[in-house]
Amino acid sequence: MERKVMIQKINARMLHWAEAYMDRIYGPRKRSVFRELPSVIVEIGAGTGANFPYYAPxxxxxxxxxxxxxxxxxxxxxxxxxxxxxxxxxxxxxxxxETGSIEAVVGTLVLCSVEDPRRVLSEVLRILQRGGSYIFLEHIAAPPGSRLRGMQNLLQRPWSWITEGCQLNRNTHALLQNAGFHKVDMDCFMLQSSLLPVTPHIFGRAVK
Ligand SMILES: C[S@@+](CC[C@H](N)C(=O)[O-])C[C@H]1O[C@@H](n2cnc3c(N)ncnc32)[C@H](O)[C@@H]1O
Structure with missing residues (x-):
């Protein structure tokens, strides 16, 4: 089997298996926002559907x-x-x-993994209606010069290899701020997790 397909299969299994854990660590934040989303949404990098329990049936x-x-x-x-x-x-x-056709887009733990996050954000802006929202939850780079950033830089290559390209030290918060949205609100927080390199997070909404 081709290496890429093998890693994709392993990651799909791991992600499915991690859903209960993700519910514990992210559930309260997701519950506070996802239930109120419109009846049609786009989810980028939906993975195994870990966000589905929080959307309205x-x-x-x-x-x-x-x-x-x-x-x-x-x-x-x-x-x-x-x-x-x-x-x-x-x-x-x-x-x-279609351009301007969507009221809400969701992306969780995905801008770390995409090849070109600027292009993804410009596509999100393109498909959103004026006033539409991009709801995001992402792990991000620790502050430059911090011990945690040093650890992220060190682990970056092996981490990316086993996780299909996930970038531990990507400045996703800055990418979001500079993407061209009308307004970006985000809450920065440290996740209570033993997976130290992915503890810095952002959760928020960017409005077109
Ligand atoms: C870490 S998983 C997160 C899955 C899910 N959003 C969650 O919160 O559990 C990242 C997902 O992004 C997908 N992905 C990677 N590159 C992508 C791209 N360029 N465009 C859209 N999705 C992508 C992967 O296949 C994977 O399902």
Missing amino acids: GTRVIAVEPSVPMHAPLKANAHQWKIDLDIRTMMGEEMDL
Whole structure:
């Protein structure tokens, strides 16, 4: 089996397996926002559907997910949580969605993994209606010069190799601030987790 497909399959299993843990660490924040989203949303890098429990039942989710091994657990979660699922096997950098057609886009733990986060954010801006929201939850780079940033820099290559390109030291907060949204609100927090290199996080909303 090709290495890429093998890693994709392993990651799909790991992510599916980690859903209960992610619910413990991210659930309260997601619950506070996701239930109020409109009836049609786009989710970039939907993975195995870890966000589906928090959407209102009946929500139509256009799931942008290029990794095919994620699709089976994605469908299973959609069935379990009564999500009307529309999977698009494409990259967030180039979405086959109409300009100005979407009221809300969600992305969780995804800007760390995409090849070109600036292009993804410019696509998000393109497909959003004026006044539409991008809701995000991301792990980010620790402050430059900190011990944690040193650790992230050191672990970056092996981490990226086993996680299909996840960048531990990406300045996603700055990318969001500079992407061209009308307004960006974000809460920066340190996750209570033993996975030290991914403790700095942001959770927020960017409005077009
Ligand atoms: C760490 S997982 C997060 C999955 C899910 N959002 C969650 O919170 O559990 C990152 C996901 O982004 C997807 N991904 C990677 N590159 C992508 C891209 N360029 N466009 C869209 N999705 C991408 C991966 O296939 C994977 O499903």
